[in-house]
Amino acid sequence: MGFNETDAANAAKAELRMQQALATSHVERDDYIDTTAAEPLTKKDINHMAWRSLALQASFNYERMQAGGWLYTILPALRKIHKNPEDLKNSAQMHMEFINVHPFDVTFLSGLVLAMEQSKEKISTIRAVKVALMGPLGGIGDAMFWLTWLPICAGIGAALALEGSLFGPIVFLLLFNALHFGLRFGLAHYGYRAGLGAISALKANTRKISHAASIVGMTVIGALVASYVRLSTPLEIHAGKAEIALQADVLDKLMPNLLPLVFTFLMFALMKKGYSPVKLIGVTVLFGLAGKFFGFL
Amino acid sequence: MLFEALLIALLAGVAGVDLFDGLTHMHRPVVIGPLVGLILGDVQTGLLVGGTLELVWMGMVPLAGAQPPNVVIGGIIGTAFAILTKAEPTVAIGVAVPFSIAVQGCITVLFTVFSPMMHKCDEMVKQGNWRGIEWVNYLGMITLFAFYFVVAFLPIYFGAEAAGAAVQKAPEWVLDGLSVAGGMMPAIGFALLMKIMLKTNYIAYFIMGFVAVTYLKLPILAVALGAFAIAMADYFNQNRAQPQAARNVEVEDGI
Numbered sequence: 001m002g003f004n005e006t007d008a009a010n011a012a013k014a015e016l017r018m019q020q021a022l023a024t025s026h027v028e029r030d031d032y033i034d035t036t037a038a039e040p041l042t043k044k045d046i047n048h049m050a051w052r053s054l055a056l057q058a059s060f061n062y063e064r065m066q067a068g069g070w071l072y073t074i075l076p077a078l079r080k081i082h083k084n085p086e087d088l089k090n091s092a093q094m095h096m097e098f099i100n101v102h103p104f105d106v107t108f109l110s111g112l113v114l115a116m117e118q119s120k121e122k123i124s125t126i127r128a129v130k131v132a133l134m135g136p137l138g139g140i141g142d143a144m145f146w147l148t149w150l151p152i153c154a155g156i157g158a159a160l161a162l163e164g165s166l167f168g169p170i171v172f173l174l175l176f177n178a179l180h181f182g183l184r185f186g187l188a189h190y191g192y193r194a195g196l197g198a199i200s201a202l203k204a205n206t207r208k209i210s211h212a213a214s215i216v217g218m219t220v221i222g223a224l225v226a227s228y229v230r231l232s233t234p235l236e237i238h239a240g241k242a243e244i245a246l247q248a249d250v251l252d253k254l255m256p257n258l259l260p261l262v263f264t265f266l267m268f269a270l271m272k273k274g275y276s277p278v279k280l281i282g283v284t285v286l287f288g289l290a291g292k293f294f295g296f297l
Numbered sequence: 298m299l300f301e302a303l304l305i306a307l308l309a310g311v312a313g314v315d316l317f318d319g320l321t322h323m324h325r326p327v328v329i330g331p332l333v334g335l336i337l338g339d340v341q342t343g344l345l346v347g348g349t350l351e352l353v354w355m356g357m358v359p360l361a362g363a364q365p366p367n368v369v370i371g372g373i374i375g376t377a378f379a380i381l382t383k384a385e386p387t388v389a390i391g392v393a394v395p396f397s398i399a400v401q402g403c404i405t406v407l408f409t410v411f412s413p414m415m416h417k418c419d420e421m422v423k424q425g426n427w428r429g430i431e432w433v434n435y436l437g438m439i440t441l442f443a444f445y446f447v448v449a450f451l452p453i454y455f456g457a458e459a460a461g462a463a464v465q466k467a468p469e470w471v472l473d474g475l476s477v478a479g480g481m482m483p484a485i486g487f488a489l490l491m492k493i494m495l496k497t498n499y500i501a502y503f504i505m506g507f508v509a510v511t512y513l514k515l516p517i518l519a520v521a522l523g524a525f526a527i528a529m530a531d532y533f534n535q536n537r538a539q540p541q542a543a544r545n546v547e548v549e550d551g552i
Contacts, residue, residue: 055319055438056318057317057318058317058318058434058435058438059414059415059418059436059437060317060437061408061409061410061411061412061415062409062412063415064412067415067418068418068430068434069434071422071430072434075427075431085425088425089422089425092422092430093419093422096418096419096422103317142358146358147490150322150355151490152517152521154325154327155355155517155521156517156518157325157327157328158327158348158349158351158352159516159517160348161327161330161347162344162345162348162349164344164345165344166340168327168331168347168348169330169331172322172325172327172328173322173323176321176322177322180322208535211531211532211535212531213528214494214496214502215499215502215524215527216524216528217494218491218500218502219505219520219524219527220520220524221487221490221491221494221503222502222505222507222508222510223509223510223517224352224355224517225487225506226506226510227510227517229480229483229484229487230481231477231480231481255511257507257510260481263481263484264484264488265488267484267488268491268492268495270488271489272492277357277366277485277489278398280488281366281482281485284478284481284482284485285394285474285475285478288474288475288479288481289471289474289475290474292470292471292474292477293474297474
């Protein structure tokens with residue numbers, strides 16, 4: 001479970017775990033005994049579920065990942081839906097199977113699943129929806145929250161903090177959580193209302209949403225590299241009587257921020273070769289120490 | 298010092314839980330830094346160190362369940378160290394990173410140890426013990442809290458002064474070297490993001506962002522808003538173009 005594993009390796013692992021989880025499933029029957037649709041859930045029920053989703057990773061583990069927190073999230077609603085105790089146990093057993101979804105957009109899936117539970121779909125159908133949506137929701141969540149929204153908010157917050165302003169942390173928290181909680185609660189209601197109809201809409205839009213998020217994300221990263229990576233050299237070239245400062249007279253005239261850009265792409269290239277971030281941090285520390293010791297930094 | 302160390306440990310416990318549950322992101326260095334500063338009586342340094350550490354951790358996010366070097370302990374130890382020893386923020390990074398890597402390893406162990414609990418949950422489901430299921434989750438959060446509490450308390454209570462003495466004896470090139478390395482460190486976070494996102498068709502946007510800051514000196518928010526506008530235009534243009542593309546595919550399939 002290192003941080004340097006490729007996406008493909010991670011995806012393959014997740015798939016293997018999913019297969020194992022399904023193979024060892026304890027679900028006894030596929031149909032519910034009581035197949036009459038339950039009373040619709042209220043807005044309050046859905047909000048309760050969204051609050052509980054904050055604990056999705058409370059019992060996180062490498063065997064079933066978020067399974068315990070997932071059941072915790074939907075448990076009160078499940079108990080309201082399934083009046084027959086055998087049905088409730090059967091449903092809960094299926095929901096204890098492996099699940100790994102993004103912790104921010106999870107409520108879309110739990111809203112959707114509750115809509116299906118409420119209309120007493122077959123357990124295998126509900127499970128299939130869970131499995132089918134885990135990946136896309138994870139991809140959208142990663143692209144939107146970890147790779148776009150967090151860098152934007154953190155970039156703004158850090159810039160203010162580095163100027164010594166207390167607004168840094170405050171603006172960061174307000175900005176980040178406005179979207180976070182807005183989406184968490186919004187998606188819970190949207191997922192429940194949309195029910196099965198939403199699945200095709202989501203599948204059609206996954207690629208486009210990720211694409212738009214990637215455009216904003218990559219632009220911001222380009223801007224952050226220029227703003228925050230600091231690297232320059234005090235070296236001087238002696239050519240006869242003339243002294244040329246390498247940084248001011250050569251590099252800055254070529255292009256400002258050239259060294260930070262080159263260093264970032266060097267790190268990028270090494271990472272693609274399979275170097276872990278931890279190893280690169282170590283190498284950077286050694287490089288900084290050597291640079292000061294020999295005087296080229 | 299005991300009182301301050303206990304307060305910081307408490308903060309670490311709350312932030313450690315927030316990293317996995319709650320996710321309000323009060324656990325990020327930009328927030329933790331000034332809070333640790335407040336406890337130790339130097340908010341200003343806390344802001345500076347927190348802001349600096351935030352940039353280092355920007356790309357280190359938990360993708361596909363993998364654990365990056367622990368941001369909570371990194372932020373807390375880094376800030377506390379910088380304030381207690383009056384070191385430069387960039388030096389603090391060099392001290393914070395080893396701690397955060399060690400904690401990352403511990404978290405991996407914790408998640409492994411928690412796996413057998415799932416079989417307990419299976420039994421509870423069979424018995425209809427719903428309270429039990431809920432308590433397994435509360436127990437998980439309590440364990441996390443306790444773990445972070447101890448991990449933050451020990452080095453700050455016992456280690457900060459020893460670390461401070463060592464820093465004062467260290468030769469100048471070591472501290473300057475760490476400082477230079479700290480300035481370069483954000484590149485690793487950005488490279489990590491690029492490894493995940495950078496496909497050929499996105500290089501243009503990277504260049505655009507870089508140029509906007511290097512030559513036009515625009516602030517980050519302005520660049521982000523500009524990019525958002527472009528993404529919006531792109532999204533709606535795609536919507537318009539799609540029906541035609543879909544038809545072409547159908548024709549090819551038909552033949």
